[in-house]
Amino acid sequence: MCGRYNIIPDTETWPREFSLSAGSVSRIDTMKPNYNVCPSADIPIVRYDPGSRQMELSLAHWGLVPSWSKQRSVAYRMINARAESAAEKPAYRESFRWRRCVIPANGFFEWERSTGSGSKQPYLVTLQAGTVFGFAGLWDCWKDPGDDGSLISCTILTTCANSLMQNIHDRMPVILARAHYSKWLDPVSRDSGALLRPYSSKRMRVSAVSPYVNNPRNNNARCIQTLEGQGIHG
DNA sequence: CCAGACGTTGTT
DNA sequence: GTCTGG
DNA sequence: CCAGACGTTGTT
DNA sequence: GTCTGG
Numbered sequence: 001m002c003g004r005y006n007i008i009p010d011t012e013t014w015p016r017e018f019s020l021s022a023g024s025v026s027r028i029d030t031m032k033p034n035y036n037v038c039p040s041a042d043i044p045i046v047r048y049d050p051g052s053r054q055m056e057l058s059l060a061h062w063g064l065v066p067s068w069s070k071q072r073s074v075a076y077r078m079i080n081a082r083a084e085s086a087a088e089k090p091a092y093r094e095s096f097r098w099r100r101c102v103i104p105a106n107g108f109f110e111w112e113r114s115t116g117s118g119s120k121q122p123y124l125v126t127l128q129a130g131t132v133f134g135f136a137g138l139w140d141c142w143k144d145p146g147d148d149g150s151l152i153s154c155t156i157l158t159t160c161a162n163s164l165m166q167n168i169h170d171r172m173p174v175i176l177a178r179a180h181y182s183k184w185l186d187p188v189s190r191d192s193g194a195l196l197r198p199y200s201s202k203r204m205r206v207s208a209v210s211p212y213v214n215n216p217r218n219n220n221a222r223c224i225q226t227l228e229g230q231g232i233h234g
Numbered sequence: 235c236c237a238g239a240c241g242t243t244g245t246t
Numbered sequence: 247g248t249c250t251g252g
Numbered sequence: 253c254c255a256g257a258c259g260t261t262g263t264t
Numbered sequence: 265g266t267c268t269g270g
Contacts, residue, residue, distance in 0.1 A: 001243060003253025038252050039253065066240075068265045076250075077241045079253075090240045090266065111253070113244080120254075158242080171243075214254055216252035 001080050002135070002156050002173035004213070005108035006124075006224055007044065008033045010132065014057075017132055017178060018046045018102065024057035035223040037105075038216045039063050039079040045101040045137060045154055048185040055185075060101070064155035065142040066091045072144065075153060081138060083157045083174055083196035092155070095138035100192075101154060102134035102181050107224060109213060110168050110206075119211040123168055123232070124224055127175075128205050136174040136184055136196060157196060164201035167232050175199040206232040 009031035014020060020028075024046075037043060042059045049056045063075030078091065086092040107126040127133055139154040157174040165172045176184055180195045208230035213223040 001253080003243090005253095036252090040250090040252070064241095066265085069240085073250080074241080080242055082242075092241085094265085109253075122253090155241095169243095216254065219252090 001158050001169070001171045002108050002110075003039060003079060004122075005037050005105045006033075006035045007031075007037055007104060008106050008132075009044070009104075013132055014104065018057070018104065018134065018181065019055045020046070020057055021049075021052060021054035024055065027057050034219060035221060036213055036216065036219045037062070039076060043103065043154070045103050045139060046134065046181075046185075047099075047101045047139070048182070055181075058152070060139050060152045060154040062155075063153055064091070064095065064138060064140050065151060065153045067094070067140050067142055069142060070145070072142065072151065078153075078155050080158045080173070081155045083136070083159045083193070086138065086157060087193065092138055095140045095155075098187050099139045100185050100187065101137040101139050102176060102185065103137040103154065103156060104132055105135055106132055108173060109209070110165070110172075111214075112168050120214060122209050122211060122213050124207050124209045124213075124226060125165070125172075126205050126207075128203050134176050134178070134181060136176050159196055159198050162198040162201040162204070164204055164206060164232065165198070168206065172198060208232075 009028050011028045015025045043062050045060045064078040065075050081092045087096045112121045136157040137154050142151045158171045161172045174196045207226035
């Protein structure tokens with residue numbers, strides 16, 4: 001699954017990676033690195049805007065609140081959606097059909113199935129190339145009955161683990177190849193479920209990091225500092 | 235008909 | 247155990 | 253995801 | 265909103 005990740009906004013690489021509109025490019029400057037992105041954070045998402053026919057970068061609350069939900073608090077259980085079933089689940093199917101997004105990330109954290117003693121061991125998972133990548137995501141819009149505001153929220157799709165990730169966990173977030181972003185974001189493409197596959201083990205890297213990242217209040221480069229000689233290789 | 239769920243993960 | 251906050 | 257709270261009364 | 269269970 002994916003319950004924690006990191007983002008380093010970059011005006012050099014993001015515009016080309018995500019084919020962003022000019023307005024969206026200027027928005028990158030306002031975003032700060034987040035080494036420890038937690039559920040309920042406001043996170044950058046990339047959506048296709050049919051009006052301008054361009055990719056737009058905006059913010060969404062991590063934890064999808066379905067439009068019909070009575071309570072905002074359901075969000076904490078909606079941080080991930082199973083790619084295998086999201087098209088059918090009441091909470092996700094309208095978003096799966098009409099409201100897809102790509103969620104920029106530089107790496108994500110997974111915790112090893114608790115091995116008994118001590119604190120939970122976190123691992124940082126990145127691309128071998130070290131570059132930014134995009135999760136497959138869904139978003140929705142929820143009107144708060146208590147006030148005038150509406151909330152844009154999102155979730156990250158998960159799939160089965162590849163052989164590398166299998167060492168830690170049996171699920172992993174869906175990482176899209178750059179060439180597949182536009183196909184994923186186009187609601188008209190009906191075979192897009194085929195894109196929701198585990199990313200290639202060969203292009204990923206898993207490194208042990210300090211349990212410092214476990215505490216959601218910690219947010220600095222130490223969160224992504226890998227421990228020497230404690231990687232896992234496929 | 236109305237009431238209540240609608241989710242994922244991991245652990246047992 | 248379960249929910250909230252980060 | 254993990255960490256931390258989870259309660260009331262009265263006093264500062 | 266829509267579906268299931270009673």
